[in-house]
Amino acid sequence: MTREEENELIEKVKHGDGNAFEPLVLENQKNVYNLALKMVGNEEDAFDVSQDAFMKAFNNLGKFRGESKFSVWLYRLTTNVCLDFLRSKKRKPYISLTQGDENDEERELLIPDDRFSPEYEFDKHELRQSINKGLKQLPEDYRSILLLREIDGLSYDEISQALKLETGTVKSRLFRARKKLCSILYADGNIPHIHSSKDTKEV
């Protein structure tokens, strides 16, 4: 859908034609749903959160000025709905990024040589499971930015629009998100290594 088509539909909705919202839903629902799914971790909640996000978009179309793509705005809403949801559901306090995390230059990426060598075979399914598990442990702000990048395919510019961050911050935060995820995976004994044809596996 082009920006033009998007804006046309949005105008229609603003003028009372609710049906015009449907193509916008259909176009974006996969990305919204998958973003929500990986953010909140289960289908039921993802469903609710996705509906919330779309309805928030519908109800607030008046505030959408078309400066960014509709999808980017929508992902922003979705991210916020997800974060609010997670905060309300958690028993422990929201793990926001601390100063320490952001400025943590000292922390090196833990990549022991032997674990990352090509000898270790990895099952794709296993890998997916480990990464999904790891994502759930990732602090929410890292999780959301990584998902916006990987699931919704947003560019750094778009992410900076969606999250109201400087592009430089987007870049470094993404890097730190990946670094953090790697260390979680490493701590769990799961290394996101590529699939190799060799048989040896580390126990």
Place this chain on the structure above:
Amino acid sequence: MDNCNKYIEMISSLVDGELSDEQMSELNAHLDSCQNCRRVYEAFMNISNTISDDLVEPPEKLAQGIMYKVHIADNGGTSRHFAFGRFTALAACLALILYAGVHFNLFGTDDSLAPKTDSIEMADEKSDVDIPYSELSEIPEDSSFNTSQPQVEDPTSVEENTDTEEQSDEASLENDPESVEINVDDSIGLLSLPEEELFDKDDQLIFLTEAPSLKIYEGEFLPLDQEDSKKSVDLEEVEPILNMENSDEISQFSALLSVSEKEKFVIPDGKPLYTIWFEVPTSSTSEDLSEPVFMQMLIWDTDDGLLISTNDSEVALKLTVTIDEFNAFIYPETEPSSTETSAPVQNTQSSTTDNL
């Protein structure tokens, strides 16, 4: 290899395709000679590929549920027509949505916009009526549906009474655990139905104006059991006071059924004044077309005026029209008398009553 820290950060950007050509060649040169960094690259690529490959299709109900709510929101505001949610198993569930110029703040909270999914699943299993989702877009292009659009403060919310903790006590239908209330800005929504059927995937809104036929019976005339609502046999034995099959007439009549009071009333004792039977548009069901489905509403004559309710609701709302105006519509040739109709009418099995 202190450079590696710098390169590792660049690797992240490389995976995202956000390096300049210059940076890219510099990095590639380094990767050729640095195994650690190559492994970092592999690790980041794996993460990226795994996450982006693992996308699923959203459930069908997602879009349907959203558009359902959009349509509800769309027809709030100045619409004064009836809309009826169409839910499965005919009979047991009657859905009645009344719109008026008055804001019925039946739901205090607006956080929980979504139905609980277990209800959706239940509805799915029970569903034996297939209404094509595309029917949802068949909303009459009526000037009265022209509403102001989404610059509303309160989001539309549809909420089920039983499970949520966020329910607003003041306005919830505490008497009726099966009610679901719709809070639409500047309108009232009253949806009364078994909660598991609320979000049947085939839901759509049917407007009374689209009913192919509408009959008014004197007194109380309800199907004996669920199955009867399908049968036209019973209906043939009792004559309606008014039988409308003309869409203009039906439109006019539905315009009569507007509600303007905020108050909810308890269902009066005794029998209703009239029972309205209307046929659910058959084009919206994929059921056997030879068996039309009917829904009923009851009109009550009370000291507070005319009330309207669904068959199994415990709450009635007040109609704006007076009994005289209503009767004038039904009996256009006679002079309406306000003294004649206040006595409740017995459930009649006899032939046409004669009020002329």
